[in-house]
Amino acid sequence: MTTELHLEDTITAIATPSGEGGVAIVRVSGPESLRIADEVFRGHGERPSGRPSHVILHGCVVSGSDTLDEVLLMIMRAPHSYTGEDVVEIQGHGGPVTARRILRRVLDAGARMAEPGEFTRRAFLNGRMDLLQAEAVLDLIRSRTDRAAAAAMEQLEGALSKKLSAIYDALITAAADVEATLDFPEEELPAETVPEIAARTAAIGRDMDALLATWEEGHLxxxxxxxxxxxxxxxxxxxxxxxxxxxxxxxxxxxxxxxxxxxxxxxxxxxxxxxxxxxxxxxxxxxxxxxxxxxxxxxxxxxxxxxxxxxxxxxxxxxxxxxxxxxxxxxxxxxxxxxxxxxxxxxxxxxxxxxxxxxxxxxxxxxxxxxxxxxxxxxxxVDVHAPPHAAISERHRNELDAARAEVGKANELLAAGREDAAALVAQHLRAALESVGRITGRVYGEELLTSVFSRFCIGK
Ligand SMILES: Nc1nc2c(ncn2[C@@H]2O[C@H](COP(=O)(O)OP(=O)(O)O)[C@@H](O)[C@H]2O)c(=O)[nH]1
Ligand SMILES: [Mg+2]
Structure with a gap:
């Protein structure tokens, strides 16, 4: 994924595993989804684009006078879909050839082939989930044990997001309070507020340590x-x-x-x-x-x-x-x-x-x-017999380690009672914010998204 992925494209992929199965699903997401559905699908009554959200239509996927497969077609309109966009899912008889024929028909009608993880990437970009939850989707798919699945589910439901958001918010407030003093000509932290801010950043450090301690379980x-x-x-x-x-x-x-x-x-x-x-x-x-x-x-x-x-x-x-x-x-x-x-x-x-x-x-x-x-x-x-909990991954640990080190430096400056250190303290807290932001996806770049979503399969 070196090219930029445009959100205005309508993307498609086979969402079910290849091979024979009960059903095969071709997923379509983007602004053209319903127009494409109108073009490839023949059923009774109103065309897909004239239908409300969350209905299932019965009919066929056709190409000219040829019928490619008998299908169920599901309509999920924006924003109430996985990606947050107009989504159409075409469920055909399972089998690698029919699924590919439906896919080709949808591509001919104007969709583009989705990149690995692009549906979930769109869900993230459209605010349907944060980066931690998107990663939980992958963890859930990959899980090999009940414990791993339960932990991934907790993460998908936002357990880690909540803890990291609390840390992020506390850091923002602390940074803002320190920065407020920079506007004064002396650029000094008033002596009376130093212990108060120091206590808060120390507490943030402890919360970070508690999260870092979950890495071992997450790794297992x-x-x-x-x-x-x-x-x-x-x-x-x-x-x-x-x-x-x-x-x-x-x-x-x-x-x-x-x-x-x-x-x-x-x-x-x-x-x-x-x-x-x-x-x-x-x-x-x-x-x-x-x-x-x-x-x-x-x-x-x-x-x-x-x-x-x-x-x-x-x-x-x-x-x-x-x-x-x-x-x-x-x-x-x-x-x-x-x-x-x-x-x-x-x-x-x-x-x-x-x-x-x-x-x-x-x-x-x-x-x-x-x-x-x-x-x-x-x-x-790790208590392997206790109920599993959402736990951080290697990527989260790397970011959190970096953030923890920055908070540690801020703490040292504050503890030393260096009243002239306001600008430095603010810098360390801002750097910590960047790292924590990259964990939840509040701060992101193309490179981060690529490294996260390229691990997904096509169609997810
Ligand atoms: N008598 C006896 N022989 C064993 C036992 N376990 C393995 N062996 C034999 O020891 C030989 C070497 O075993 P292997 O598992 O290939 O050893 P490795 O080189 O350490 O991988 C084989 O002939 C095994 O059948 C045991 O408990 N008792
Ligand atoms: Mg051997």
């Missing part, structure tokens, strides 16, 4: 928890991945270095989305592919929400293994002592302080315990 809901399986070669890492997924995804073999690349799969455990990654085992190797695999493993370990370290417990730990165990972060790691069917030569004492599961994965022993251990670790950061 949207992306899922990144669980990286590590360990030496041949200890049973791929066996564990398969057991957690309940199917044979990775090749298991007694040969060292069988898994040379990383394999990622998602699974829902106790309502939590987990992204489980099987990695190339850590060992000395001169195989280029395997070395690259190990570099990726190191990278992933850095990003992991949970690290599951598998140890062959039927042999004593060597120095290399001890070093691996030492580097594990106790709050983020599960140690799986595998192959206990062959003996148990590793004692829990050697890995004290870490969450340990004794397993014989080949026989399915220890899989349930590993699952629970992962969920327990996640719930130490």
């Amino acid at each position: 809901l949207r992306e899922g928890a990144l669980c990286v399986i590590t360990g030496k070669t041949n200890v049973g890492k791929s066996t564990l991945l398969n057991a957690l997924l309940g199917r044979h995804r990775a090749i298991v073999s007694p040969r060292h270095g069988t898994t040379r690349d990383t394999i990622e799969e998602s699974v829902v455990v106790d309502g939590n989305l987990l992204r489980i990654v099987d990695t190339a085992g850590l060992r000395d190797s001169d195989c280029e592919i395997e070395l690259e695999g190990m570099r990726r493993t190191r990278d992933l370990i850095g990003k992991a929400d949970v690290r599951i370290h598998v140890v062959d417990a039927s042999v004593e730990m060597d120095e290399v293994e001890r070093a691996h165990v030492r580097e594990l972060n106790p709050e983020r790691s599960v140690v799986v002592l595998n192959k206990t069917d062959l003996g148990l030569l590793v004692s829990r004492a050697e890995i004290s302080g870490r969450c340990v599961v004794e397993a014989s994965l080949l026989n399915g022993k220890g899989v349930t315990e590993t699952r629970s251990a992962i969920v327990d670790l996640l719930s130490s950061g």
Whole structure:
């Protein structure tokens, strides 16, 4: 989307997934929607443009004397539609060919093909929703768990928007009060108002911190928890991945270095989305592919929400293994002592302080315990059993972090009792406002909209 998207265009797209289905919907939005409906649709009685809003007509989509499909046609007039514009939805018999034929007919009648997310982008530009709510639409579509869907719904209903608007309003008032003093010749904050404004900006900072603390939950809901399986070669890492997924995804073999690349799969455990990654085992190797695999493993370990370290417990730990165990972060790691069917030569004492599961994965022993251990670790950061709440995303966190830093600087100046600092304080508060405004979409540019809406599918 490099070109500007004009609101005066009438856009169209197939809104249902491709393939066979019960119905297929072609959506049309913009000023020409009803004129186009008149042109492509034949039914009984009054033409679509002569009908009131929110009616369903039965008829056919025609091209000259050809009938393309029997359809239901829905009319939603501006501003009472998803986009806030005149919208027509044509519901035909499901099937990729008929849907495309209807689409082509609508295009021929004067509509243009919609860009990804352009319907929702229009909903935003026409004030039907703010940027947080538009993003919630995408979160809702993408959600893989009930928890994620519930959180997205709360965001769509405005839970986050309300909190951020409150912060925005408080910042505006504080900035305006500081700026009011700039009009006086001394350009100084009157000594008596400094503590009062300082108390207010401190409170804004605390509200921001509370929102920032929801990122972890938001990350787990949207992306899922990144669980990286590590360990030496041949200890049973791929066996564990398969057991957690309940199917044979990775090749298991007694040969060292069988898994040379990383394999990622998602699974829902106790309502939590987990992204489980099987990695190339850590060992000395001169195989280029395997070395690259190990570099990726190191990278992933850095990003992991949970690290599951598998140890062959039927042999004593060597120095290399001890070093691996030492580097594990106790709050983020599960140690799986595998192959206990062959003996148990590793004692829990050697890995004290870490969450340990004794397993014989080949026989399915220890899989349930590993699952629970992962969920327990996640719930130490976020209460995964509490009802889900709308939580901020990575984009929101970046903006909010920047805003928080600005408010922090304003606070420092105020706390230092620097009465000559009015202009600086105002600058910091204005910068914070910009960032907060970009979260809700009060402040936006083409680039921001493109980055948000290009992640949507066409037709949404
Ligand atoms: N005896 C025994 N063998 C196992 C167990 N788990 C895995 N194995 C075997 O160990 C070998 C290596 O397993 P794999 O999952 O490929 O290890 P990876 O290299 O760490 O991915 C395979 O032959 C597995 O069948 C176990 O609990 N007991
Ligand atoms: Mg493997």
